[in-house]
Amino acid sequence: MSAQRALHLTLRRAAAPGLTKFSPAGRFMQQRLVATEHAPESSAEKILVKQRLQRPVSPHLSIYQPQITWYASSLNRITGVMLSGGLYVFGLAYLAAPALGWHLETPSLVAAFGSLPLAAKVAAKMTIAFPFTFHSLNGVRHLIWDLGVGYATKTVIRTGWTVVGLSVLSSLYLALV
Structure with a gap:
């Protein structure tokens, strides 16, 4: 806190009851007596815990x-974690696959995915497509904000719902194609 701010607050408190001393400017200043005592560390911890319980x-x-x-904002963070986490998990699994005897090469993955029922394929594609589309579109929205455009409340709400709608539609399109 700056010295000017401290002086200002002190002078504002001068109107409070319990004033006993004059300031250099001729105003009353509040005097607070400090009572201290030595407390062992164990009781000091108990006092601190009791004080914390009384805080609002x-x-x-x-x-x-x-x-x-x-x-x-929450969904942008979640999709970012999903995308980066998925990349790391798959990358590590791909590197460990030869040592563990897993078959993560492209023909094996294509054959495994091709054997799934249609509903499972669409669900898997949606699970992968939605984070990509939402995170990308919301990233464009943030880049536009970085230009200083679109900060009005109505614009923010409209672009937010637009990003959600376009993300759902584009991920549906990618999942069904």
Whole structure:
């Protein structure tokens, strides 16, 4: 806290009861007596725990109305983790496959995927396509924001729902083709 801010707060508190001293500017200043005592470490920890229990709990997210920006931000992070995590897991599995006797070469994967029922194929494609499309489209949205465009509340809401809709439609298209 800057010295000016501290002085300002001190002068504002000058109107509070319990004023006993004059400041250099001729105003009353609040005097607070400090009481200290030595406490062993074990009792100091108990005092600290008791004080923490008496602190008010922040309402956090429970008092706010959910908005598309929350959902889009959370989903962007989740899809990013899914994409990067999937890449790492498959990359490590591909590297370990010869030593473990797994068959992760392309013909084996194509044959295994081709033997699945149609519903399982569409579900697998959707599971892979949606994170790619959403993360890509939302990334474009963020790049547009980096240009300083589209910060109006209505624009943010409209582009958020547009990204969700286009992601669902494009991932459906990719899953059905």
